[in-house]
Amino acid sequence: MLKDICEKAVKAKYVMQALDTDTKNEALRACAKALRENSPALMVANAIDLENAVKKGMSSALIDRLKLTESRIDGMSEGLEQVAALPDPVGIVLDSWKTENGLEIEKVSVPLGVTGIIYESRPNVTADAFALTFKCGNPVILKGGSDAINSNKAVTDVIRKTLKDMGITEDAIALIESTDRETTKEFMKMKQYVDVLIPRGSAGLIASVVENSRIPVIETGAGNCHIYLDAAADKEKAVPIVINAKTQRLGVCNACESLVVHKDALESVFGPVADALKEASVEIRGDEEAQKVRDFIKPANEEDFYTEYLDRIISVKTVSSVEEAIEHINRCSTHHSEAVITEDAAAAEAFLNGIDSACVYYNASTRFTDGFEFGFGAEIGISTQKLHARGPMGLRELTSYKYRIRGNGQVRK
């Protein structure tokens, strides 16, 4: 069953790599239309998932994430149409040169291949992931959470039928319907068929995929993001940036989880920042020096500096120099996004160069680490590893390349 899905995806890979841009865009728009037209059926399927969730005693926040409404289905369709409007990342000549013996070498972008996506409850990921992988010529094999199985199946069926009716392979998308853990583990061993695996979800899900997969994985999502308030920080910038990065959305990977404060900025900059955080009901956990600044600051332990709270809590570490700040952040960070607030250009450059993270900001909020904010027009996730892609992953990051070499009989000496 799983093998069958994988074998069909490999066949689909060769069909899809030959699709032209217009055909792909037309198919994406047709799928968008079909999802809108089938929204009553999608909501019926979703209702079963919602009923099961209520029976299981799922929290109302999670039930809300699971729910499909007319407007959310419209949102999925709009997502597909937006991806159709983006430039095709495949078939671009990235580089070309001629060797001394006359070989003409061309480096050209190609689809990444069969893409596996393992994700949790939100059913809109099903349509999103399809849109991005399809546009890049990659068949996608989806393994969603058991909570959303009926919704995911309904969305997948609509897309498969649309592609089939258009004479394009329906195997451009497949859903693994079995929801037991053994199947997931088995899927992660399908290296022979699957070129890349992208987990989307909790830190636990991602760790499990890294542990069990034999397929190359792109890790996404863990964000213990820092903001460094330098000795030369301007509090007029520091206060709104920290409040934005910490509180604009709590549960996201680019939210700020820790402040690093130069000792000379403790009173002048961190003081007003702490007042604003308290105003926003954020609990502050600081080291000894930070605690002296305001009496409402609680003590932090070493573990706090490694914690991605995803909650109304922030840690504070005091340092004596930008070098010490860089050292602390490189040690504690998940290497996602960090920012420096300063009016000292030399300190800013030291920070921009010294920090080993995907995105390093100078006087701006860490919340901008996002494919849409970067102008990629789409996002499959934010990579926190260094291999293949780093930071926001758009369409280009779902491609590989190959070399086409044209000769006239050359042999190696």
Place this chain on the structure above:
Amino acid sequence: MLKDICEKAVKAKYVMQALDTDTKNEALRACAKALRENSPALMVANAIDLENAVKKGMSSALIDRLKLTESRIDGMSEGLEQVAALPDPVGIVLDSWKTENGLEIEKVSVPLGVTGIIYESRPNVTADAFALTFKCGNPVILKGGSDAINSNKAVTDVIRKTLKDMGITEDAIALIESTDRETTKEFMKMKQYVDVLIPRGSAGLIASVVENSRIPVIETGAGNCHIYLDAAADKEKAVPIVINAKTQRLGVCNACESLVVHKDALESVFGPVADALKEASVEIRGDEEAQKVRDFIKPANEEDFYTEYLDRIISVKTVSSVEEAIEHINRCSTHHSEAVITEDAAAAEAFLNGIDSACVYYNASTRFTDGFEFGFGAEIGISTQKLHARGPMGLRELTSYKYRIRGNGQVRK
């Protein structure tokens, strides 16, 4: 011990990412000089490995690979000097743009990070791997084979001492001296410290690393390479290209292992190719139609078409069209290098686009898949996966990137 090596490499990573190009080049040249100066000591250490190899009854071919001579040590030093002369791949602004809200985004190349290399007997890999990773600002942790342990240790010690004397961190290179399998397995789990693992060696070694590693792996080396003799192939090109690709060097990954022949080219092109292969003492294993062409052609079974012989043997498959050739190759290949021999430009383009391999050739030998032949000036291996790097890997493929974003107080709406 292993943890200690890994922790030191992480510290070295932050020192090395800040080294300027001149310092790195000077260090590489100093290491080259030191290896030459210490060649007597290196040969003494190597003699112990050679003695152990003889005791173990190692084949003379393997003993020859293991042997260090004055001229081979000079070759290692020249390798270091050549890498010093190459452009620095780190710190290059790969892309830059300004967003609507005024953020200036810069995508800049950075070192890949701590690089683990697991390899087999040849001690020159020790110096080669160091040169390439060092130039890119990456600390390298080497795990060589037990057969070359004394030679590897001697080479590593010379380099570490040189770096230390120059005031650069000696932990830019470390050798895991324990040669038991458990240590290797433990090393492959050091994901917290090591950013990428590159196995270099036999198919068995690579498979074991893929199976056991939790660190992202770049797979290299397996090459079941095909040459397709099209209906419109010119035999004046086909004969020398096939002979070159098959026989110029037998044991390499870019050697040709299989011919795919259009039925209309069986007599006119494959016939003379078969004669030339026989002349070169290559055993030909063909399908039924191929066997009819010459009486010295032996029967091939299905397994032959999946086999990388690395020997004086070649398989032959007959097809009826370029499409069938593409389908056969995509199914049986390791996706390393394939070639089409034809005078029909349309067939050539179909092949160049349809074949899903790292390097696809049109009227040229597969033997050109090589970092030096491509003009990269260096090579750490040939990637057969699609993630991160594909085909010959030079210095650029040992880098990642990060985003530097400069603002003036921007927060996300």
